[in-house]
Amino acid sequence: MTAISSTIGYPYIGENREWKRALEAFWAGKTEEDELLKVTKEIRLSRIQKQKDAGIDLIPVGDFTLYDRMLDTAVMFGMIPKRYNWNGEHVSLSTYFSMARGNKETVACEMTKWFDTNYHYIVPEYEGHNLQLTANKPLQDYREAKEELDVKGKPVLIGPYTFIKLSKGYEHTDIPAFILQLLPLYEKVLLELQEEGVEWVQLEEPVLSTSISKEEMKIVEQIYAQLRKAVPELKIFLQTYFDSVDWYEETVSLPVDGIGLDFVHGLDKNVENLKTHGFPSDKILGAGVIDGRNIWRSNLQEKVNLLNDINGNLKTDAIWIQPSCSLQHVPVTLASEQKLDTTIKAALAFADEKLVEVSTLMKAINGGVETITDAIEKSVRACENLAQLPARNRTDVLDAVQSIANSDAKRTSAFTERRLKQEEAFNLPILPTTTIGSFPQTPEVRATRTKWRKKEITDKQYSDFIHEEIKQWVAIQEEIGLDVFVHGEFERTDMVEYFGEKLAGYVFTEKAWVVSYGSRCVKPPVIYGDIAFVEPMTVDESVYAQSLTDKPMKGMLTGPVTMLNWSFVRDDIPLKDVTYQIALALRKEIEALEAAGIHMIQVDEPALREGLPLKKEEWNEYLDWAVNAFRISTATVKDTTQIHTHMCYCDFNHFIDAISALDADVISIETSRSHGELVHAFNTFHYDKGIGLGVYDIHSPRVPEVNEMVEIIEKGLEVLDVKQFWINPDCGLKTRKHEETIAALKNMFTATKQVREQLGALSQN
Ligand SMILES: Nc1nc2c(c(=O)[nH]1)N[C@@H](CNc1ccc(C(=O)N[C@@H](CCC(=O)N[C@@H](CCC(=O)N[C@@H](CCC(=O)O)C(=O)O)C(=O)O)C(=O)O)cc1)CN2
Ligand SMILES: [Zn+2]
Secondary structure, rough: OEEEOOOOOOOOOOOOOHHHHHHHHOOOOOOHHHHHHHHHHHHHHHHHHHHOOOOEEEOOOOOOOOOOOHHHHHOOOOOOHHOOOOOOOOOOHHHHHHHHHHHOOOOOOOOEEEEOOEEEEEEEEEEOOOOOOOOHHHHHHHHHHHHOOOOEEEEEEOHHHHHHHHEEEEOOHHHHHHHHHHHHHHHHHHHHHHHHOOOEEEOOOOHHHHHHOOHHHHHHHHHHHHHHEEEEEEEEEEEOOOOOOOOHHHHHHOOOOOOOOOOOOHHHHHHHHHHOOOOOOOOOOEEEOOOOOOEEEOHHHHHHHHHHHHOOOOOOOOOOOEOOHHHOOOOOOHOOOOOOOHHHHHOEHHHHHHHHHHHHHEEEHOOHHHHHHHHHHHHHHHHHEEEEEHHHOOHHHHHHHHHHHOOHHOOOOHHHHHHHHHHHHOOOOOEOOEEEEEEEEHHHHHHHHHHHOOOOHHHHHHHHHHHEEEHHHHHHHHEEEEEEEEEEOOOOOOOOOHHHOOOOOOOOOOOEEEEEOOOOOOOOOOEEEEEOOOOOOOOHHHHHHHOOOOOEEEEEOOOHHHHOOOOOOOOOOOHHHHHHHHHHHHHHHHHHHHHOOOEEEEEEEEOOOOOOOEEEHHHHHHHHHHHHHHHHHOOOOOOOEEEEEEOOOOOOOOHHHHHHHHHEEEEEOOOOHHHHHHHHHHOOOOOOOEEEEEEEOOOOOOOOOOOHHHHHHHHHHHOOOHHEEEOOOOOOOOOOOHHHHHHHHHHHHHHHHHHHHHHHHHHHH
16 A cells, blocks of 8 residues: 545645735735735645645645635636626736625625534635636636645646535526536636646535535535546546545546545544445545644544544545645744643644654555654654643532533513513614624734733733723713723633633643634634633723623623634543533633623624534534523523623524524624525514614724615514514724724614604504
């Protein structure tokens, strides 16, 4: 057996987020296009060089992007919605970024979650276009790597079925028309690659790892049959990831030259399929054995055993050793981490360290396992040392989770009863206005935090500064006339990282950034031990903010499921148990807020939907514990304490019953980018609790007009009762600028007033 080392994709943000800085400087008008292109070219090439140096044989090209790869693919095929007035020729950066971010006149394209990750892609819109190839991006990147670095890369593309499935604007019945337009363009891209002398091309079809129907699988078969005919010479590698494939036999029989399977997240099922159904002798298997989604170092002994097991079932004499998916979901390099506890650091592997794991395993297969004895021993010892940490073996936390009773997840009274008491307690106008939590994290806020971290200012100076920000924004909210206030979250780097820094069982990193959307990155904290409450985390800021106003101030927390899904999580105990640990810790915080006089508490769960397994048959089990965890954290408050929650970036349509089961008194959700499609869900499900539909997109710098928001409110009122309806933006405002935030909120308030007046006039007639 010979092994080849390969990667599926590699982070493009740079070791110090140089990519983000270059983009943001360009958007701010501080640099010109050539500068942006120059810097990004350097980043693009240095990643390839790095992979080459680490001993990777097959290096992807075309996985780099200036914003998002789905957007790149749409633009490559000329799928540019009419509202951007594209002239049909070269696609300028300005058109490209308008689709991503909107511009003064035009709203941006919708953005949504990439499968079950915290990455968000731009949703391609099909408008019955005449599609055309505007550029062959993988070919350009292939040539560049060859000319500049003498690397013959592996061009990578989002596969046609995944691209189609994730696009919108066609009815299911239109799929053939869409495919008929699209396939010849894919063929053209591939043909040009073939003519260039490319050996392997990677087509990514993660959709095959979700639950798809037999009919859909038939379409996939037709698509690949046609591509095969178009490029008989080019070797096509069909890459799946994030779970096992449902239609295993059909998938491995597709007319392609290699298949990549995920042997981390789809491990059991993929191995079982391999054993039961075998693997075709005329194809290469890509064994995704190194976890591309999490940051734990591999136990190389276990990986060698796994590879032996896999190899024993192959009739071929070659195999590719790979990460389970693109490494873009993990941070770049551990080398940047100077402050981590040594036992923990030794048990981690970021992208660069994973490259070494891949090439080490390759050596074991090609030269015999004895060539990597040292590496195996080190990895096993690191994993054992981690496992033995006392913080990972706390009996008090274990006991607390084991003694959770059903009654712990139930509020004292039913919603209908609570509602009356809360109406009386808060006495809000109809269509109450509020915001989601965060206000602009200005460069000044961030710079002040950095100074405090570097001990250039004292704790007192920092907290005074935060209080001043809160004070300023309470005054702004008063002036605009909002009904329910927030303190603004100025003290938080990030809604998950902040709590991670304050709870036991978490560690956080210095530079372990991963991209979340566009240029925005997150630094997920690491759950390495048992989670426990240490001391109040938010009480100080909330109480201070409440002291400045008579309007209700919402306490603001991140819910247990989001804390889980947006962290890097230990993989030695079930996710459910980790989530319950977090839920119990948050419950203490909520009790502390209530005791301190905060009577509305928002517990955000934007990642509840994202954690939904890719396979439908696993949904119920997940939802049971995820919903229960939220309820455990919120159930002990008084009837008059109003629990809010918030969610964004998801298709809520098949999910409303779970949302309702959270039993939150009020939920605010994102709706505006999907142009009101969501409201259909409420035609079929009777949602009775308070609900705010986001009336404007907060990702775009564009200030929404009053009438646009009036329209969205009116649309919402067609399906929801005016008595349950709240008005709010789609999400928090931390990424927006000061002035644009105030302007947008003023317009939001004016829109609300107009609708209130219309409703008042109606009721008088
Ligand atoms: N975890 C998470 N996931 C999420 C969301 C979220 O809010 N959190 N929201 C949704 C959308 N995703 C988002 C992800 C990131 C950001 C975001 O704003 N990220 C910031 C970074 C936030 C942060 O931690 N900032 C640090 C600053 C870190 C920094 O840049 N420091 C400078 C120095 C600072 C200075 O002197 O100016 C440096 O390291 O060089 C802080 O506030 O302290 C960014 O990319 O710009 C927004 C939305 C879905 N997923
Ligand atoms: Zn949100």
